[in-house]
Amino acid sequence: MITFDAVTKRYPDGTVAVDSLSLEAPTGEITVFVGPSGCGKTTSLRMINRMIDATEGQILLDGVPVQGIDPPTLRRGIGYVIQQAGLFPHRKIIDNIATVPYLLGWDRKKARARAMELLERVGLDPAFAGRYPFQLSGGQQQRVGVARALAADPPVLLMDEPFSAVDPVVRTSLQEELLRLQAELNKTIVFVTHDIDEAIKLGDRVAVLRVGGKLAQLADPKTLLSEPADDFVREFLGHDRGIRRLQFVSTERLRLRTDLTVKEGATGPSDEPWLLVVNDAGRPLGWISGSRPGELESYGTYTHGRDSMRSALDAALLSPSGCAVAVDEDGKVAGVATREALDEALAEAADG
Ligand SMILES: Nc1ncnc2c1ncn2[C@@H]1O[C@H](COP(=O)(O)OP(=O)(O)OP(=O)(O)O)[C@@H](O)[C@H]1O
Numbered sequence: 001m002i003t004f005d006a007v008t009k010r011y012p013d014g015t016v017a018v019d020s021l022s023l024e025a026p027t028g029e030i031t032v033f034v035g036p037s038g039c040g041k042t043t044s045l046r047m048i049n050r051m052i053d054a055t056e057g058q059i060l061l062d063g064v065p066v067q068g069i070d071p072p073t074l075r076r077g078i079g080y081v082i083q084q085a086g087l088f089p090h091r092k093i094i095d096n097i098a099t100v101p102y103l104l105g106w107d108r109k110k111a112r113a114r115a116m117e118l119l120e121r122v123g124l125d126p127a128f129a130g131r132y133p134f135q136l137s138g139g140q141q142q143r144v145g146v147a148r149a150l151a152a153d154p155p156v157l158l159m160d161e162p163f164s165a166v167d168p169v170v171r172t173s174l175q176e177e178l179l180r181l182q183a184e185l186n187k188t189i190v191f192v193t194h195d196i197d198e199a200i201k202l203g204d205r206v207a208v209l210r211v212g213g214k215l216a217q218l219a220d221p222k223t224l225l226s227e228p229a230d231d232f233v234r235e236f237l238g239h240d241r242g243i244r245r246l247q248f249v250s251t252e253r254l255r256l257r258t259d260l261t262v263k264e265g266a267t268g269p270s271d272e273p274w275l276l277v278v279n280d281a282g283r284p285l286g287w288i289s290g291s292r293p294g295e296l297e298s299y300g301t302y303t304h305g306r307d308s309m310r311s312a313l314d315a316a317l318l319s320p321s322g323c324a325v326a327v328d329e330d331g332k333v334a335g336v337a338t339r340e341a342l343d344e345a346l347a348e349a350a351d352g
Contacts, residue, residue: 001027002048002156002188006057009043009213017043018213020057025205027062027155028186032203034193036236040213041192045158048190049078061156076104079149079157079187084165085141087133093119093144094129100152111151118147123177139170143177150185159191163198175201196237200225200244208233222248246310249349251302254312254342256326256335262288274321282332287321301325304334309345316342 002025009018018040025031033041046052047059050071058065066074087096094115095102101111119126122143133141142162149157163171175198182189193199199206200221208216208224210232217229225245228234234241261276264285277285277296286296300318302311304326315324316337324337337345 001025001060001062002031002190003060003063004044004057005060007044007047007054007059008056009040009047009052010055016213018047018054021209021213021215022057023207023215023218025188025190027188029204030182030189030191030202032191032193032199032206033209034196034199034203034206034236035209035216036211037194039209039211041194041209042160043213044209045160045190045192048156048158049075049080076100076152077154077156079152079154081142081145081149081157081159081162083161084138085133085145085162087141087144087148089133091132092129093131093133093136096133096144097147097151099148104152114151115147118150119144121150121181122147137170138166139174142166142170142174146178146181150181150187155188157187157189159189161192161194164193164195171198178202197244200247208236243310243313246313246346246349247308249309249345250305251307251309251312251326251337251345252305253348254304254309254326254337254345256304256337256341258335260323260336260338261333274323276321276323276325276333276336278333284325284327284333287319287323289320297321299325301327301331303327303329309349312337312345313342 004021004023007018007021010016021044033044035041043052047054048066050066058067094112097115097118098111101114116126116129119129124140124143128136145162163174166174179202191202203221205218206221206224207218210216217224217233225237225241228237260272261278264277264279270290274287274289276287279285284299284301287299288296297320298318300315302315302324312324316322322339324342326334326337328334
């Protein structure tokens with residue numbers, strides 16, 4: 001566990017970057033620091049591995065004050081990932097990943113074997129091992145940055161806006177990769193971002209900081225969205241706070257109709273305005289309407305019980321029928337969530 005105990009950082013010019021910050025980042029969880037530019041996120045993060053020293057108060061690692069640990073020893077147990085990966089441009093990918101094991105005096109063969117293992121772990125082709133950073137895309141470099149931080153298997157990982165320099169699609173896949181890795185590795189992660197969506201997606205706990213380095217709220221994402229502590233947090237969460245809350249509402253209890261699907265080629269007259277056509281394997285092909293029986297219209301799917309109500313609503317909005325297609329883990333149609341069913345679920349979510 002990482003503990004901030006009344007930590008203040010005053011820079012020599014008098015700027016108070018962090019003001020009496022007290023919070024805990026529990027072991028095995030992702031704690032996200034989020035807030036507007038200049039609110040002290042990076043300063044807070046860097047005080048953990050002593051790249052910056054606190055002016056007052058203390059930071060404890062499993063109860064031990066970091067001030068008492070010499071920085072090289074401290075950093076051996078703390079992986080650090082930054083924006084744009086910060087790879088050594090003249091070193092091959094494999095040697096970039098093996099940087100810390102080399103520093104720790106591992107033999108070359110063992111360090112390289114570890115690097116190869118990590119390359120695969122972060123979802124990269126082993127063939128990249130012999131390339132140089134400039135021969136990789138930004139997203140791939142970022143994965144190498146994560147692999148490098150994990151190389152010596154540190155219990156703590158500090159991540160400073162690691163995904164903010166890549167496009168939104170790559171960013172989403174990096175976020176998912178991190179969550180997948182974390183489910184296996186259970187590191188204690190402190191993650192800095194200015195993007196509230198990223199904070200909500202990744203954080204077990206989210207610390208919202210305001211300019212002046214003061215903690216505005218520390219809560220799990222669901223609580224943050226439903227009970228913002230004050231106007232600053234409310235505003236920072238943005239106007240679509242309600243929609244975001246749906247991310248935490250399960251589709252398990254969403255009522256499905258199974259009488260609105262027809263096999264391909266078996267369509268006949270129906271009283272229903274829309275029917276969903278499925279193939280022999282039970283996968284969706286498209287909607288047909290009574291008014292245009294020959295044409296298959298687009299549809300949106302969500303995985304029933306696994307995806308959230310936000311996904312179900314998104315799926316409904318992608319279908320001209322206004323209904324969401326519920327599929328199982330194999331992509332087979334489990335049923336259809338009609339507007340009425342979605343309405344009921346939304347009313348329930350608003351109550352709860
Ligand atoms: N070396 C320094 N000397 C003086 N002031 C500094 C120094 N480094 C940072 N600051 C100031 O401290 C405050 C907090 O900076 P910090 O980089 O921690 O914020 P941040 O929340 O990470 O911002 P951003 O999202 O823009 O990176 C800012 O007002 C910044 O200008």
